[in-house]
Amino acid sequence: MKIAVYPGSFDPITKGHTDVIARAAGLFDELIIAVSENPNKSPMFTAAERVLLIEESVKHIESGNCKIRVMSHDGLLVDFVRHCKAAFIVKGLRAISDFESEFQMASANQKLAPELDSVFIMTRVEYMYLSSSMVKEIAKYQGDISALVGPHVVEAMDEKFNRGMIL
Ligand code: PNS
Numbered sequence: 001m002k003i004a005v006y007p008g009s010f011d012p013i014t015k016g017h018t019d020v021i022a023r024a025a026g027l028f029d030e031l032i033i034a035v036s037e038n039p040n041k042s043p044m045f046t047a048a049e050r051v052l053l054i055e056e057s058v059k060h061i062e063s064g065n066c067k068i069r070v071m072s073h074d075g076l077l078v079d080f081v082r083h084c085k086a087a088f089i090v091k092g093l094r095a096i097s098d099f100e101s102e103f104q105m106a107s108a109n110q111k112l113a114p115e116l117d118s119v120f121i122m123t124r125v126e127y128m129y130l131s132s133s134m135v136k137e138i139a140k141y142q143g144d145i146s147a148l149v150g151p152h153v154v155e156a157m158d159e160k161f162n163r164g165m166i167l
Pocket of ligand 1: 038076077
């Protein structure tokens with residue numbers, strides 16, 4: 001059984017994330033999407049909301065024999081990965097600018113848990129520029145985010161903004 005954990009803030013999940021999930025599903029028997037609670041980042045959506053948005057986003061993915069699960073976690077990623085009995089951490093890699101921080105995180109995780117491997121999936125060119133922060137920035141100014149996130153995410157963001165939330 002090849003089990004992998006795909007961790008992130010997913011605040012909110014974008015089409016770039018969904019693409020990485022679909023492709024990772026072709027590589028592993030089980031893929032656990034791990035939503036980091038990370039209160040330091042003051043996320044727009046609660047962890048529970050982010051889990052629901054991801055579940056809706058991955059529903060349509062033809063995952064073949066791969067079982068996809070979505071969970072939230074707090075604390076060290078490697079502890080969660082070990083708890084899941086996974087051997088791999090999946091991350092998406094966009095531009096070179098991602099490399100430095102991803103290299104740093106992968107190195108720290110390797111030091112903490114040498115038995116785990118980080119696996120990087122190169123983002124498709126059309127999603128190279130896409131990030132959750134960019135989606136929030138565009139939505140904040142009433143821009144059209146429908147090409148960047150699923151329709152249920154557009155709806156959830158509209159709801160947040162209608163409630164007068166300030167980013
Ligand atoms: O989507 P993001 O914000 O780039 O994801 C970052 C995340 C959640 C994967 C990273 O911050 C993380 O692994 N946090 C858990 C805490 C941890 O284990 N830190 C040490 C490894 S760098």
